[in-house]
Amino acid sequence: MTRTYKATGINLRATAFGESDRLVTILTREFGLIRATAPGARKHLSSLGGRSGMFVVNKLLIAKGRSIDKITQAQTIKTYPGLGGDLGKLAASQYLAEIVLAQALSEQPQDELFDLFNEHLSRLEELSATSQNVLAYLVHGVFGLLACSGLKPQVEACCLTGNPVTPDFTNGKSQVGFSINAGGVVSLSAWENLRTKVEKGRMEQNNRVDKASVVKDNKSRSYSLTPKTTSEYPVYETIVHQEELPALLRRLNAIELNLLQLLLQPEIIEEVATSEHWLYIERILRQYTQYHFGRSIRSAALIDSYFGTNYGSV
8 A cells, every 4th residue: 555545435433622623434435444533524614524524435545554544535425315304214225334344344344234234234225214114224235334244143044954944824823943153043942852861961961070979989998018900990070071052142023033034135125014013133243243242332322212212212
């Protein structure tokens, strides 16, 4: 990389820096995630003021610095003004931006991630101001970003058996489990069978340990001047690693399982469920995402506050 370089990027985060500058975190096509200062961006009538705002896409000329690069020129090619005028859309956009920040790489091209993030922002912006479907588009965006990073949960087959799992709308009590450490959907019958197997293995292991302890205790209290025979040598414990039982995060009914499977489609069909259902799925994917990226999603608090108040808590 030369002393100056060109890049096309979208602003993901902007904070005050120094007296009048702004420090911007940018996802670029060419170089992945970068941080650069926008000199004088907080001054009145600064040419970089609006160009350093959230979710603005710019063609940039950036100068390399010793520790932090500096934006010298910026030409705006796209903005998303419709996001700022709706609290639900803004919260959803910030939520997706946090996931992008967690998964984006530095000093590597990020074309796919760049295009995918902009695509989901466009979809959110195009929703009407009174749309009840922001949650559906948010959940679809989260699922798409997980797929882009190779962390998409398994939703079509049981993670324990590999057998297909389909929603059973004829049985009101039909349920499947969702396990984070298993990687997605699990059949409850397969999970119960594994739990029985694991518990049986633990009991057998405990019995072996107890028997070994008794033999060892008896040996420690017996003394003999005669040479030890082979049978008199200590009994060593055999360690057997038991299969682990994955923890169940939630149990899903047919509607909720169907929603998870619909997320595999390139377009979301938001009319298939109420906002309460989408809020439930968002909570599941949120915990799954936070587990895999090892960080909390701070914007989720705004999602809880806004959508929980308007559509009921889950």
